[in-house]
Amino acid sequence: MKSLIIIPTYNEIENIEDIIQAVLSTASTVDILVVDDNSPDGTAERVEQFMSETPNRIHLLKRPDKNGLGQAYIAGFRWAVERDYFAVVQMDADFSHDPKVIPIMIRSLEQNQMVIGSRYIKGVNVVNWPIGRILLSYGASMYVRWITGMPVKDPTGGFNAIRMDILKQLNFSEIRFVGYAFQIEMKYWAWRSGFDLQEIPIVFTNREKGVSKMHGNIIWEALYGVLYLRLLKKHKHV
Numbered sequence: 001m002k003s004l005i006i007i008p009t010y011n012e013i014e015n016i017e018d019i020i021q022a023v024l025s026t027a028s029t030v031d032i033l034v035v036d037d038n039s040p041d042g043t044a045e046r047v048e049q050f051m052s053e054t055p056n057r058i059h060l061l062k063r064p065d066k067n068g069l070g071q072a073y074i075a076g077f078r079w080a081v082e083r084d085y086f087a088v089v090q091m092d093a094d095f096s097h098d099p100k101v102i103p104i105m106i107r108s109l110e111q112n113q114m115v116i117g118s119r120y121i122k123g124v125n126v127v128n129w130p131i132g133r134i135l136l137s138y139g140a141s142m143y144v145r146w147i148t149g150m151p152v153k154d155p156t157g158g159f160n161a162i163r164m165d166i167l168k169q170l171n172f173s174e175i176r177f178v179g180y181a182f183q184i185e186m187k188y189w190a191w192r193s194g195f196d197l198q199e200i201p202i203v204f205t206n207r208e209k210g211v212s213k214m215h216g217n218i219i220w221e222a223l224y225g226v227l228y229l230r231l232l233k234k235h236k237h238v
């Protein structure tokens with residue numbers, strides 16, 4: 001059965017062709033869904049070119065406005081649950097996540113319900129990030145564990161896979177965050193729902209092309225978002 005790799009994009013013209021090719025070549029059993037928020041650089045048009053050359057395996061969701069990573073993923077999840085996939089994999093367009101890990105994640109979902117690509121299982125596996133960004137990310141992971149008690153070493157990571165039968169149990173309208181907080185929120189929901197989360201080691205490499213879209217408010221959202229999740233106990237045990 002096939003799995004769907006969901007890639008949110010905003011101005012990824014320099015990466016999109018290569019990432020699509022790299023992902024498609026990992027296995028014949030993966031399809032791609034690009035969720036583009038009307039990138040001014042023409043990312044979506046580039047995807048459409050590809051779709052005409054490789055029909056069936058590439059899909060595109062075009063959204064009218066830049067609404068953040070979380071909403072792009074929710075739109076992708078809604079698209080996926082109506083189709084016949086074994087699992088979805090979340091990954092970035094900028095090669096920070098190595099496509100070669102995709103088949104390992106999918107295989108691991110035969111035993112587990114959610115697989116988390118983790119930079120912090122043993123030390124810090126991040127390449128070419130400025131020290132400030134590493135400290136922020138690592139500090140955030142400790143903060144999340146401390147506040148929530150969730151036993152996940154890389155709660156803000158964006159390279160994750162979830163089985164479709166589990167994803168179907170998520171009430172999409174409950175998800176409210178946008179950036180790193182969205183990634184935390186997904187894992188927190190799965191953990192509080194009692195699903196087993198398996199962390200596997202990945203190496204995160206800073207992008208070589210294009211620019212990061214993660215700034216300012218997204219960090220604040222993560223800081224207060226974690227408190228919100230914990231204090232209001234938004235997601236109940238099932």
Ligand SMILES: Nc1nc2c(ncn2[C@@H]2O[C@H](COP(=O)(O)OP(=O)(O)O)[C@@H](O)[C@H]2O)c(=O)[nH]1
Pocket residue numbers: 007008009010011012035036037066067068069072091092093094096207211212213214
């Ligand atoms: N559709 C959509 N994609 C986004 C948005 N913000 C970021 N992305 C994509 O999400 C992925 C991760 O973003 P990136 O800027 O690389 O974050 P960083 O790696 O944490 O610096 C990339 O594929 C981006 O193009 C957004 O508002 N909408």
Ligand SMILES: [Mg+2]
Pocket residue numbers: 092094096207212
């Ligand atoms: Mg990135």
